[in-house]
Amino acid sequence: xxxxxxxxxxxxxxxxxxxxxxxxxxxxxxxxxxxxxxxxxxxxxxxxxxxxxxxxxxxxxxxxxxxxxxxxxxxxxxxxxxxxxxxxxxxxxxxxxxxxxxxxxxxxxxxxxxxxxxxxxxxxxxxxxxxxxxxxxxxxxxxxxxxxxxxxxxxxxxxxxxxxxxxxxxxxxxxxxxxx
Amino acid sequence: xxxxxxxxxxxxxxxxxxxxxxxxxxxxxxxxxxxxxxxxxxxxxxxxxxxxxxxxxxxxxxxxxxxxxxxxxxxxxxxxxxxxxxxxxxxxxxxxxxxxxxxxxxxxxxxxxxxxxxxxxxxxxxxxxxxxxxxxxxxxxxxxxxxxxxxxxxxxxxxxxxxxxxxxxxxxxxxxxxxxxxxxxxxxxxxxxxxxxxxxxxxxxxxxxxxxxxxxxxxxxxxxxxxxxxxxxxxxxxxxxxxxxxxxxxxxxxxxxxxxxxxxxxxxxxxx
Numbered sequence: 001x002x003x004x005x006x007x008x009x010x011x012x013x014x015x016x017x018x019x020x021x022x023x024x025x026x027x028x029x030x031x032x033x034x035x036x037x038x039x040x041x042x043x044x045x046x047x048x049x050x051x052x053x054x055x056x057x058x059x060x061x062x063x064x065x066x067x068x069x070x071x072x073x074x075x076x077x078x079x080x081x082x083x084x085x086x087x088x089x090x091x092x093x094x095x096x097x098x099x100x101x102x103x104x105x106x107x108x109x110x111x112x113x114x115x116x117x118x119x120x121x122x123x124x125x126x127x128x129x130x131x132x133x134x135x136x137x138x139x140x141x142x143x144x145x146x147x148x149x150x151x152x153x154x155x156x157x158x159x160x161x162x163x164x165x166x167x168x169x170x171x172x173x174x175x176x177x178x179x180x
Numbered sequence: 181x182x183x184x185x186x187x188x189x190x191x192x193x194x195x196x197x198x199x200x201x202x203x204x205x206x207x208x209x210x211x212x213x214x215x216x217x218x219x220x221x222x223x224x225x226x227x228x229x230x231x232x233x234x235x236x237x238x239x240x241x242x243x244x245x246x247x248x249x250x251x252x253x254x255x256x257x258x259x260x261x262x263x264x265x266x267x268x269x270x271x272x273x274x275x276x277x278x279x280x281x282x283x284x285x286x287x288x289x290x291x292x293x294x295x296x297x298x299x300x301x302x303x304x305x306x307x308x309x310x311x312x313x314x315x316x317x318x319x320x321x322x323x324x325x326x327x328x329x330x331x332x333x334x335x336x337x338x339x340x341x342x343x344x345x346x347x348x349x350x351x352x353x354x355x356x357x358x359x360x361x362x363x364x365x366x367x368x369x370x371x372x373x374x375x376x377x378x379x380x381x382x383x384x385x386x387x388x389x390x391x392x393x394x395x396x397x398x399x400x401x402x403x404x405x406x407x408x409x410x411x412x413x414x415x416x417x418x419x420x421x422x423x424x425x426x427x428x429x430x431x432x433x434x435x436x437x438x439x440x441x442x443x444x445x446x447x448x449x450x451x452x
Contacts, residue, residue, distance in 0.1 A: 057445055058444070061441065061444060063445055086442075096185075097184075097186070099189075100189065129184065132183070134202060135198055135202065138197070138202065139194065139198065160449050164450065171439055174435075
């Protein structure tokens with residue numbers, strides 16, 4: 001049995017857990033705890049170690065999705081989670097520009113950990129305050145070659161699109177001999 | 181969809197850059213700590229601006245640039261042409277009081293000053309109203325944003341450099357134990373003296389800024405100067421952890437055999 005993994009990362013409350021829940025065939029193994037800091041109380045619970053989802057391809061191959069903890073004080077987990085990943089998804093809450101700088105920092109950090117392909121998911125595009133994808137791309141200073149895709153993490157079809165785009169980038173890198 | 185947020189998270193320089201690159205047309209309003217400002221853009225170029233409720237009208241801009249006296253401005257306000265900036269501009273040109281070029285230069289200067297002022301705002305709620313342009317009776321210009329952004333970036337760079345030198349304003353300052361020869365013949369400005377007068381282990385730099393009504397960048401600039409002159413130093417708390425290093429992990433090798441694996445994964449996800 002071969003297992004491969006992808007990492008789903010992004011700032012606090014960007015939608016990482018919802019993203020994995022939408023696509024995982026198992027109930028997501030989540031390590032959520034009640035939020036203790038007042039400033040972070042925009043939701044009731046947060047992921048403190050990791051979320052863990054699974055997609056079984058066949059008897060020989062399983063894909064694991066690991067969601068990173070969103071709160072900065074748990075960032076020591078990032079390095080552990082990034083080891084051996086095929087690629088990663090950076091989830092950005094398009095409606096909260098105050099998190100864009102952190103999203104960029106997370107993106108750069110994961111690229112430094114492992115230079116694997118990645119895509120940016122412009123999440124929460126279903127709410128009126130969301131920044132358009134083109135504006136988000138400029139705000140995050142994304143290279144034109146980086147895929148920035150509209151996303152609603154609770155929508156399975158949208159999540160599938162993101163993962164397929166990431167797999168497309170990984171395939172492209174393999175076929176180009178790792179030059180892309 | 182809305183383009184809104186706080187300057188704390190998305191600076192004026194970044195906003196102008198976005199409007200420039202995306203060639204946006206519309207009006208950007210920024211509610212700062214004490215005042216409101218708005219800028220209008222057409223195809224990514226700055227065409228109009230307004231500070232507060234009364235700014236942006238031709239009379240106030242000419243007055244701002246000292247091209248009208250207070251009496252002339254009051255007198256013009258009472259004329260029917262004053263309701264329409266274009267008609268007022270024509271009146272002034274036909275009366276040989278101002279040339280068209282002088283009016284346009286005045287508008288340019290007003291807008292440049294307004295944008296440079298906005299660069300110093302680090303807090304403020306902004307909102308971009310797509311497609312909303314100034315009323316037809318206003319005189320508009322077309323200013324390329326590149327130079328304004330360059331100037332903004334320069335000011336931001338200075339701010340960032342100062343922030344690197346003095347990253348945290350929640351620390352106190354103290355006078356150096358043995359100020360060296362550089363302290364001799366030092367001349368302090370009034371603002372520098374005010375800062376110096378508040379230096380005590382009990383006062384953080386943030387409190388000093390608040391007491392003197394100084395912006396963070398102005399306070400940092402003054403403290404940096406005093407530090408360079410060897411007059412003061414920052415009281416650092418003991419036992420601060422060092423910044424974490426980024427260990428580099430090698431990715432798993434991407435062999436041609438893996439292409440088949442990736443295709444199997446993609447097929448499975450499509451089928452979900």
